[in-house]
Amino acid sequence: MLGEGILKGLAETARNFVGSYFSAERLTTVQYPEQRIAPIEATRDFPFLVYDGADWEAGLRCVACQICEKECPPKCIYIEKSTDKKPDALGKPQFYPARFDIDISVCMSCQICVEVCPFEAIKMDTEFELSTTDRFGGLLYDRKELAKSNEHYHKIHPTEAAAVDAHLAGEKAKADSKAKAAVAAAAAKAAASAAPPAGGGV
């Protein structure tokens, strides 16, 4: 019968339309600004710089090694290395970024900066409502705008942040034990040199 296929199709749409009143599964959209879907944990959009402690400037993990600047495919990162050094989390004197800019109008959220960073200093944010009327300055983020606390990182990516913290704690423990061993070795050496040579050692 001509028109049978059309009627079948219409029955299908009718089933979906009526079904949307009874089954929540068939009603798939939400009214965005008022209703929001819970964000997925792995979501990423633009990078931010992680800092530890309360002071963003002192706590920045970034040591201005410029690897992310080199690896960034669209070249949206600009870093100026400091001339002086300050101690990092491990107590080692390190450079810090005197300037760290990301042009998020160029950034394509690929996460390569995060992958290549050896210091766990740059991570991906989930903030997406970033519209501004200033298309040049408003989208060029400097290090103050980019700096976000480790707590913020824990809030947006809890699993990943916990793994990163464990990794950093391990590094610190290793560095501590190494430093302790070095101190002990130095002490032993000092003791050995202070003590008279017990034969041999010609």
Place this chain on the structure above:
Amino acid sequence: MIESGIETGMAGEKKPEGWNRPPVIVPDGEGDLLEVAMGPHHPSTHGVFRMDVALDGERVIRLKPVFGYLHRNHEKIAEGISYLGSMPFTDRLDYMCPLTNNWAYALAVEKLVGQAVPERAEYLRVILGELTRFQNHAGSIGFLTQEMGASGTPLMYAFREREKILDLFEWLTGARMMCNYMRFGGCRVDATADWLEATRKVVAGLPGFVDEFEQLLRGNEILMARTQGVGILRRELAINAGVTGPMLRASGVDYDIRKVDGYGIYNRFNFRVPLGDHGDVYDRFMIRLLEMRESLKILEQALKEIPGGPVMDPKAKIRGFRPKPGEAYGRIESPKGELGFYLISDGSPNPYRYRVRPPSLINLTILEDMVLGQNVADVVVIFGSVDIVLGEVDR
């Protein structure tokens, strides 16, 4: 020359030559031909694409595809940055299916350096590749029906399912479309047990969707009237033009790279390659519908068999990646056809030559042969049945 009565611009301003040119009417013995530029912002083009059509009444006499509006210099940029740096750009080739693009590029680089891929990563690639194929075919059928005037219903049904798949992508890779997930020697992050469970759940619901979709469209008289016998592509021409993918198979050529090349681990799975008979638009529509079912078969097997273990070869390098001089061509059966990446390395961190073989562009080259002699209203339908993405055509 006909003088147009419409005055535009400032008085006394010097106009460029031919500014008031009426549509070109080519004298042609019997009657006059009308030249129409469909696009680049025609509502039914899948992006910025122009078809310069010459019409004799309703019939198409000539068609010249004009593309390049979305050219982004992908290949040359890739020759200036590291191998890894090109990976996120490949997402943007065929933005409907980023993961298959990632896969093809990773495959080419792995061939270049002789890198092995762990078992679990191979399975994850197959799962993601087939999910991509499913959502691409659903979407392309939706767009095809929209071009016939089905204003959105089938497309919205397709996008409802696509949304579930994109949510899975986001959960695993962090992004819905620009995934940047595969790496040379595996995949970036491992899938959790929760993710696999959720995928199984989504895949279990997809056959119901295909049934619904078929019920909605397959026997529809309007769809049959608009597609059967329209835009026929002969088998010989399809082979000679280098057409691949569902278009080639709709013309009856049994050529699926998953079968003939067996890249990855596809030879372990049991699936069939649907073939068309007439090579018309209806066949292309049916091939995509049947391929969705075959994809589900592969997905079920892969999700059942997926082993544990690492997803990344621990010896694989992320930074300081310098392949030895040589060349490699990696190709996969992307949802649109044969997607290949050809790389030449000169031992430096950047490829010496980087070339993409895009299925969309090569399938588009025979557009004129399919539309000659057809009605102008069918041009749009035939164009939709090719299933192109302009990001891949222009690169």
